[in-house]
Amino acid sequence: MVTMAQSPPSAERLRMIDGFLVEAWADLVRHDERLRPLSVEVRFDRGVAHLSGEVSDAGQLRLVRDVVGRLAGVYGVWCRVAVGGRAPVVVDLGCGGTKQWPGNLGLDIYPAPGVDAVADLSGSLPLADDSVDVFFAVHIMEHLIDFLPLFDECHRALRPGGVLHVMSPWWRHVNAVADPTHVRLLDVQTFKGICGQRPPGTPRWYPLHVGCDGASIFADLTPLGPDDPPPPAYHLARFFD
Structure with a gap:
């Protein structure tokens, strides 16, 4: 059927x-x-x-x-x-010529107007530990064969309480497969594994919000410290099967 x-x-x-x-x-x-x-x-x-x-x-x-x-x-x-009077440090990953807000720091593998630093997002980010308040990863993860290293790098660079915003095509929408440069399919449930099922000792995340509008998936994730408790089951149940 x-x-x-x-x-x-x-x-x-x-x-x-x-x-x-x-x-x-x-x-x-x-x-x-x-x-x-x-x-x-x-x-x-x-x-x-x-x-x-x-x-x-x-x-x-x-x-x-x-x-x-x-x-x-x-x-x-x-x-x-x-x-507290301090403007947030906001980084657009893979921004090309478009940033989510003017004034964000733009990282991309290719130089272009609006790109402040050239960086391979599949490797180490040129950012210090605990130096970023917000990451935007808008239509990026679907282009990476293995995106977990990028999640780990964002976890390292985010300050406590910082947020990683992800937006990618939903795997069941035509946009997910219409672009031949897309190499990964993603679903809301993908973030269940990132937040709750990674091996011990790997960076962990707490889902602030996860949703799907039928074309794209969205996830707002904040890093958990090594001694922080995992997200409670009732919170994960808000977003995941």
């Missing part, structure tokens, strides 16, 4: 979902005294929440991420928020 793949929402439906999310977030802010004093702007674009602004401490930022991520219709929570 052939099972039909999930169809991605139409552009019109995504526009309406974004409108719903704007109203839902405004209602949350009105009724949650923890959120009202925070200087964080939340913008929604095709189901992805884009956070900008400033907070006093990392706990406030985690709160906003968590609350936004619980809204139905949110596929990912992308963040560029200053904490």
Whole structure:
């Protein structure tokens, strides 16, 4: 029996979902005294929440991420928020000529306008330990035969509480196979293994949010330290089978 793949929402439906999310977030802010004093702007674009602004401490930022991520219709929570007066260090991996935000540090294997440093993403990243607040890996992982070393490098370079944002084609959508340079197929369940089933001693991740819109998969991951407990089963059950 052939099972039909999930169809991605139409552009019109995504526009309406974004409108719903704007109203839902405004209602949350009105009724949650923890959120009202925070200087964080939340913008929604095709189901992805884009956070900008400033907070006093990392706990406030985690709160906003968590609350936004619980809204139905949110596929990912992308963040560029200053904490305690310090602007975040944001790195776009494989950015080419396009960055997610102006001012991000762009790494790519090929030199191009907007590429700040040439780096082979299948090897070591030219970044110090604990030096990055946010990584964007948008349409990158599907081009790497083995992407786990890149995850490990991001884990090394991220500060505690930092986030790796991943976006890739969903394996059942035509975009996953239409590009002959794609060498890997990915699913939401791929991140279950990255977060919960890696061998002891390898870098581990906590999933802040994981979603699929029928065309792309999204994952927001934060590094776990060697002594941190694994993600609880009830949290993994939010995203994974």
